Amino acid sequence: MANTYEAIATVTVGAGGASNIEFTSIPATFTDIKIVVSARTDVADVADDLAVQINSDGTAGRHSWRIIWGNGSSANSGNSTSDSRGHGGWVSAANGTTSTFSSNEIYIPNYAGSTQKSFSTEGAQENNTSSALISMAANLYNQTTAVTSVKLFSRSYPSSKFVQYSTATLYGIKNS
Numbered sequence: 001m002a003n004t005y006e007a008i009a010t011v012t013v014g015a016g017g018a019s020n021i022e023f024t025s026i027p028a029t030f031t032d033i034k035i036v037v038s039a040r041t042d043v044a045d046v047a048d049d050l051a052v053q054i055n056s057d058g059t060a061g062r063h064s065w066r067i068i069w070g071n072g073s074s075a076n077s078g079n080s081t082s083d084s085r086g087h088g089g090w091v092s093a094a095n096g097t098t099s100t101f102s103s104n105e106i107y108i109p110n111y112a113g114s115t116q117k118s119f120s121t122e123g124a125q126e127n128n129t130s131s132a133l134i135s136m137a138a139n140l141y142n143q144t145t146a147v148t149s150v151k152l153f154s155r156s157y158p159s160s161k162f163v164q165y166s167t168a169t170l171y172g173i174k175n176s
Helices: none
Strands: 003-013 021-023 030-041 045-052 064-071 077-084 085-091 102-109 115-127 133-141 150-154 167-175
Touching: 003 021, 021 030, 021 167, 030 085, 030 150, 045 064, 045 102, 045 115, 045 133, 064 085, 077 085, 085 133, 150 167
Parallel strands: 085 115
Antiparallel strands: 003 167, 021 150, 030 102, 030 167, 045 085, 045 150, 064 077, 064 133, 102 115, 115 133
């Protein structure tokens, strides 16, 4: 079975930054969706958490996740069984290497179906001065409605922003 990717929308953050990146009115015409993110935030740290929210649903307990990550010298894991957002990985932040952006992917299979939505994320945050983070996460949005919007933001939201040139592209995938 061949997969066909189609770019649905791309958001590139302009001057002044943006508190979030959101894809709305996602058409139900694909089998799966994938979001590819190249981002950096203004949080005063080396790395920041990328949060994912489905259908603008910030209700506590609707998202759960389990993550594994490493930094080149140690491995860790973590989880949340009752969150208001999913875990999208790590993004580069203000105290990291200048002009270095993270790379993350969010994959949501059967996004238009009527079952709970499981999705996976993976990514890497590079910092040439001290460490780098790589992560994979399994997420669950425990509602059965179709995914019609996806919002990306920092866990420090709304006091933080994605910086200029952060980019996210939403792809639709058709299995043929």
